[in-house]
Amino acid sequence: MIIERASEQLSRDGEISTRAVCEAAGVTQPVLYRLFGDKAGLLAAVVDAVWDDYLSAKRAAADSDDPLTDLTAGWHSHVAFALEHPHAYQLLFGTSLTTRPEASTEAMRLLQHKLERLAEQGRLSISPVDAARIVMAANTGLSLALLLRPEAYPDPAVSEATRSAVYASLLVSEHPDPAPASAQAIAATTLRAAIAASARPAAFSAAELLLLDEWLARFQTPPTSDTHPHDTHLKDA
Structure with a gap:
C-alpha cells in the first residue's frame, strides 16, 4: 500500500513527500522508516515497482x-x-x-x-x-x-x-x-x-x-x- 501511494504521488506531482505518503497509506512515519530505512530507500522501492x-x-x-x-x-x-x-x-x-x-x-x-x-x-x-x-x-x-x-x-x-x-x-x-x-x-x-x-x-x-x-x-x-x-x-x- 505504501509503495502504491508513493508511486501515485510521484506520477502526479513529480516528487514524493513521506508525510503525504503516510497520510494516503494510513500509516505513521515510523512505520515507513522501519520498512524502507529512509526516504531514499522508499524512492528506490518505488522505482523498482514502476520498472x-x-x-x-x-x-x-x-x-x-x-x-x-x-x-x-x-x-x-x-x-x-x-x-x-x-x-x-x-x-x-x-x-x-x-x-x-x-x-x-x-x-x-x-x-x-x-x-x-x-x-x-x-x-x-x-x-x-x-x-x-x-x-x-x-x-x-x-x-x-x-x-x-x-x-x-x-x-x-x-x-x-x-x-x-x-x-x-x-x-x-x-x-x-x-x-x-x-x-x-x-x-x-x-x-x-x-x-x-x-x-x-x-x-x-x-x-x-x-x-x-x-x-x-x-x-x-x-x-x-x-x-x-x-x-x-x-x-x-
Whole structure:
C-alpha cells in the first residue's frame, strides 16, 4: 500500500513527500522508516515497482532468431518507457540516489544478454560488456534529453538516428571490410562469447581457459603502441 501511494504521488506531482505518503497509506512515519530505512530507500522501492512491469515483459520475452532485432526493439521500448514514466525514469537515471534501485542492474543484464548473442554470431566488434555500457549510456542519454529538453529535439526521428549511429560503431555488419586490428578484435570477441556460452571444452583445463581468455581479451583491446612490453628485449638483441 505504501509503495502504491508513493508511486501515485510521484506520477502526479513529480516528487514524493513521506508525510503525504503516510497520510494516503494510513500509516505513521515510523512505520515507513522501519520498512524502507529512509526516504531514499522508499524512492528506490518505488522505482523498482514502476520498472517491474517493464522489466517483467522483457524477462518473459523469448529470444527471436535475430538478436539485432531484439536489441533494436529494446532500444525503442526503453525510450517509450522513459516518455511514459518520466519521473520514475529520472529517479533511476538522472539522480544520485544513495540507495540504488535493483532495476538498473537488471536492465543492464538483460541488455548484455542480447549483445552476448550477437557476439556468439560474430557480429559484435567489441566485448558484450563494453558494448552494453555504450548502448545503455546512449539510450539513457537520449531519453533524458527528450525528457528534460524536448524543445531541442522536436523530430522524433532523433531516436532512430542515434540508435543507428551507436550500432554502426559496434556491429560487424556495419564494417564489411574491417582493418586487420579490427578483424582480430572481432574474432577474439566471437571466440570469447562462444566459449562463455558453452560447456568447458574437454581439451582445456580450467586454468588453460583462464589464460586463453586473458590472451583473447588483449586482442579485443590492442595496445596503443606497436611495441608490447614483453617484446622489448627482442628489439634490443
